[in-house]
Amino acid sequence: MPVYHSSFNAVDGAPQLGNMALLPVKSKTRGYAPTPADFAADDIIDEALNLFRANCLFRNFEIQGPADRVLIYLILFISDCLSKLSTTTSRNDASRTLVTLAVGSFAMPGDAGFPLNALYAPPASMVEKENLRAYMTQLRQETVSRLLDRLYSEDESKPSKWWMAFSKRKFMNKSL
Structure with a gap:
């Protein structure tokens, strides 16, 4: 079974x-991402949430474009979010x-603690680094918002067992 790549490549x-x-993001939070032309179409966050359960089973992922790097980061972030929760x-x-996890400090490409430095190029300048941090923070906040909607779509007292x-x-x- 092949891994699913981003359609935004x-x-x-x-x-x-x-x-x-x-990439454009349908976001309620402010950030560096551009707004999409079509709000009805899926964006990269919808794609990451839709592909998470299939892609998280793979140990290898061949990057086919720059959108795949965003997809990889979001899948790792979703996995991190799920690991912070319990079934109760x-x-x-x-x-x-x-929300605390999304807005807290995090390692970026080029930092010593970033786990995928071999796959990601560090920002070229301080301005680009700040723009990348704003973009990644916006992606993280919007991902948390949409993930919570999916996790608690059936019951507000416990997350979906199909996600957990x-x-x-x-x-x-x-x-x-």
């Missing part, structure tokens, strides 16, 4: 920060925990 001329694609965590507790079953899986044997 086909977008020609997408701007990049480092070697990550700067209420939505309010999960929201507090995951993947909480111990490590995509590419890595974690953020």
Whole structure:
């Protein structure tokens, strides 16, 4: 079974920060990501959430474009979010925990603690680094918001067992 790649790799001329694609995001939070032309279409966060459960089973991932790097980062972040929760965590507790995780300090490409430095190019300048941090923070916040909607779609008192079953899986044997 092949790994699922991002459909946004086909977008020609997408701007990049480092070697990550700067993709439009349907976001309620402020950040560096551009707004999409079509709000009805899926964005990279929807794609990452849709492909998470299939892709997290793979240990290898061949990068086919800059959008795949964003997809890899989001899958690792979703995995990190799920590992912070238990099967008895209420939505309010999960929201507090995951929002703190999303806006807290995190390693970026080029930093010593970033687990995928071999696959990601560091930002070329301090301005690009700050823009990349703003973009990644916006992606993290919006991912948490949408993940909570999926985790607690049936019951506000406990997360979906169909999502929590993947909480111990490590995509590419890595974690953020």
